[in-house]
Amino acid sequence: AAPPTFTWPVVDGWRSEAFPFPLDFAPELQHTGIEELRFAPGFFDPGVAFVWTRNNGMRSLTDIALSHGATLPPGTVLDNVLAASADGTVVLGTALDPFFRFYTFVLRMPVSAYGL
Numbered sequence: 834a835a836p837p838t839f840t841w842p843v844v845d846g847w848r849s850e851a852f853p854f855p856l857d858f859a860p861e862l863q864h865t866g867i868e869e870l871r872f873a874p875g876f877f878d879p880g881v882a883f884v885w886t887r888n889n890g891m892r893s894l895t896d897i898a899l900s901h902g903a904t905l906p907p908g909t910v911l912d913n914v915l916a917a918s919a920d921g922t923v924v925l926g927t928a929l930d931p932f933f934r935f936y937t938f939v940l941r942m943p944v945s946a947y948g949l
Contacts, residue, residue: 841869848872877933882911882926889948894924894940901946906930911938920944 843849849871854864882894895911905911908931916925924940 841871843871846874848877880912880929882914884921884947886948894926897946898940898942901942903940903942909936911940921947921949 849869851870852868854866854868855862883891884894884897885891893910894914895905898911899905905928909928912927912929914924914926917923922942922944924938924942926938926940928936928938930936
């Protein structure tokens with residue numbers, strides 16, 4: 834008799850993926866079947882680089898840059914700041930696109946962009 838089929842339900846708000854074995858890119862693995870994965874809500878949400886000022890609190894650097902004329906491909910966010918000038922007019926960091934590819938950026942904005 835065939836073994837019972839296992840069904841792992843996907844909870845509302847969670848994402849799932851399934852990978853059939855053997856894997857095309859690793860045929861030396863002798864496993865057969867399906868690997869099922871579950872991802873909690875927010876798992877794929879990128880981090881967001883932010884700016885904090887006393888007057889405006891915490892704001893997304895992506896939103897500030899876009900509102901001051903920067904252009905980014907749809908769905909791309911500035912996710913990390915690696916370095917900045919003392920006055921904040923030059924910011925170096927990484928951006929993440931919807932396909933989880935990382936890019937570097939150099940952002941130049943006037944101090945007034947931050948509401949200072």
